[in-house]
Amino acid sequence: MNRMLRVAVLVSGRGSNLAALIAARRDGTLPIDIVLVASDKPEAPALRYAEGAGIATLALDPRSYPDRAGFDNDFLARVDAYSPDLLVLAGFMRILDPAALASWIGRAINIHPSLLPKHRGLRTHERALAAGDARHGASVHFVTTELDGGPVIAQTEIPVIADDTAAMLAARLLPREHRLLVACVGLFADRRVALDGALVRVDERALTAPLRLDTDGGSARLV
Ligand code: GRF
Secondary structure, eight states, rough: OOOEEEEEESSSOOOOOHHHHHHHHTTTSSEEEEEEEEEEEEHHHHHHHHHTTOOOEOOOGGGGGSSHHHHHHHHHHHHHOOSEEEEEEESOOOOOOOOHGGGGGTEEEEEEEESSTTOOOOOOHHHHHHTTTTEEEEEEEEOSSTTTTTTTEEEEEEEEETTHHHHHHHHHHHHHHHHHHHHHHHHHHOOOEEETTTTTETTTTOOOSOEEEEOOGGGGEOE
């Protein structure tokens, strides 16, 4: 039996994905140890949520560092001190320096609110609407030095409905994002997923397409 996966969650804002991970850990569906919640925004509500849940927090302000790489190196070194097996970027809005990130590749994932490779970067819901997309969604991918460009592990999709606004689309997607992230972290907890060059391997087999979140019948599983 493997020891429990040690997870550090990186956040910059609200923290609803963090809350979903904490809830799943509490109800026993996600066997992980959340060893740290770390942020580049000392005022992030997600940090307060973590404190309330009794989880160690780390908040560093980039403005107190002379340059970007200096912050990123110190931030990740302090995260590393908690010996996480996996970094989960959940609403972490900072682009990390490639050299600082190098040793984490394969051990860091991000949740992004679009069907990658569509709509990397910000304002994804607005952009999906502007592009006339019939379907929208969220992706969990390995973090690489390319912004929102790492190999995708799994996605969840929703239809775009006539008269949708960006806010409506975001609100409809968010509960799906939460289930997607919990399911993907579950793959790591069970040691079922790995990055192999540009490939994602699940149960040793290379994916030819991202896994999909199947929410039929109330349960959420990756297929
Ligand atoms: C989510 O939409 C996530 O996909 C994106 O940032 C948002 C974070 O929300 N990367 P929250 O802080 O987890 O509530």
